[in-house]
Amino acid sequence: MAHAIWWRVYPLGFVGAVPAPEGGAPGPEERRLRRLIPWLDHVVELGASGIALGPIFASDTHGYDVVDHFRVDPRLGDDSDVEALFAAAHERGLRVQLDGVFNHVGRRHPLVADDPDGVLRRTEGGDLVAFEGHDALVELDHSRPATRRLVTDAMRHWLDRGADSWRLDAAYRVPLDFWAAVLPDVRAAHPGAWFEAEVIHGDYAAFVTEGTVDSVTQYELWKAVRSSIQERNLFELAWSLTRHNEFLEVFAPVTFVGNHDVTRIASAITDPRHRPHALVLLALLGGTPALYAGDEFGWEAVKEERAGGDDAIRPEFPADGPAAVSGFDERVLRLHQELLGLRRRHPWLHRARTDEPRTLTNEHLEIDVILGSDRLTVALNLSDETFPLTPGELLSADDGTRGMPGRLAPHGWAVVAPR
Known part of the structure; x- marks a missing residue:
């Protein structure tokens, strides 16, 4: 799992289960989860090595309001459909990650009506505690032994059935000593399991070491990549890379430029050249990359802060597989394949750091990515000017730079194996 490249997908949206069509939610008669299987060869061809699934357990609406951690959402199918997907993925050498919603449950969870072990968190007055103001989501009480048993049993249940990894949703809301108690018990039965914690702010390295997770989501870098390119301020990126280096001394963060909670990268960066x-x-860059499904087609979508504001970034995909996708620039897909292929040929990038920039201005960055004796140079240009390029073998670049030996084209980029 150390060199994984994830293809992250939101299953309920992928199969058209949310948003619900007029007349109510779709019935359970279709084996909708199997619609992912025709896409697995596409994942392999992209260069990814695993599929990271959003919530698949029984819930009321969007998957994060879980009502049963041990049952597949009937809008997706049943256990046999999960097992079929796991088997098809493993046949292709793909790992499978599940989304563990272990901070809260939905209001219609049976525990809301009958909670003999005090698994749900309550105020001093006895009222249930809502998760971050979302009344439909009720927080679990992680100080309770019964909560520990519930989460441990749920993780083991699905790892026993073939899952390889867990994403820990809203892990930042859960006390670190809870993860430190639960994860070793899970690893005792599944020593190869890999745990990614969703953490937005705070001390990432301390979360990994104290919580005993393998990695956390690198939201600091996500923000810096987007805003530094959009605002043409590469100093922000360079500063963020110093922080990224500090994390890489301790663990390999999960890196991403898009996911199911944020505006797509093709909408966040308005200049298509960039x-x-x-x-x-x-x-x-060092870390464990996760590509959000659909970004490889250049899809655009904006997250909005309103009811249904996530729908556009969680669309339905064609049931027949990627051949049914139309109206996109195939150069975007080929570039994803080229760059992810480049990464797979250099697995040391997983723990690579960045050196001091060779060149840094608001619109021009040239920086080395290094680990031991291995080194690659990355050059980015957001300006109308051309610049000298570090001598070496040109491994990948935009078309303009390829046609301009030794120079970085306006608005171009390059990856060089330096001499």
């Missing part, structure tokens, strides 16, 4: 630059950083 969108490849974000992908270059995802592919070349």
Whole structure:
């Protein structure tokens, strides 16, 4: 799992289960989860090595309001459909990650009506505690032994059935000593399991060491990549890379430029000439990259802060597989394949650090990515000017730079194996 490249997908949206069509939610008669299987060869061809699934357990609406951690959402199918997906993924050498919603449950969870072990968190007055103001989500009480048993049993249940990894949703809301108690018990039965914690702010390295997780989501770098490219301020990126180096001394963060909770990268970076630059950083920087499904087609979508504001970034995918996707620039897909392939040929990038920049201005960055004796140079240009390029073998670049030996083209990028 140390060199994984994830293809992250939101299953309920992928299969058209949310948003619910007029007349109510779709019935359980279709084996909708199996619609992912025709996409697995596409994942392999992209260069990814695993599929990271959003919530698949029984819930009321969007998957994060879980009502049963041990049952598949009937809108997706049943256990046999999960097992079929796991088997098809493993046949292709793909790992499978599940999304563990272990901070809260939905209001219709049976525990809300009958909670003999005090698993749900309550105020001093006895009222249930809502998760971050979302009344439909009720927080678990992580100080309770019964909560520890529930989470441990749920993780083991699905690892026993073939899952390889867990994403720990809203892990930042859960006390670190809870993870430190639960995860060793899970690893005792599944020593190869890998745990990614969703953490937005705070001390990432301390979360890993004290919580005993393998990695956390690198939201600091995500923010810096987007805003530094969009605002043409590469000093912000360079500063963030110093922080990223500090994390890499302790663990390999999960890096990403898009996910199911944020505006797509093709909408966040409005100049299409600069969108490849974000992908270059995802592919070349240290960490465990996660590509959000659909970004490889250049899909655009904006997250809105309103009811249903996530729908656009969690769309339905064609049931027949990627051949049914139309109306996109195939160069975007080929570039994803090229850069992820480049990363797989250089597995040392997983724990690579960045050196002091060779060149740094608001619109021009040239920086080395290094680990031991291994070294690659990444060059980004957001300006109308051309610049000298570090001598070496040109491993990948935009078309303009390829046609301009020794120079970095306007608005271009390059990856060089320096001499």
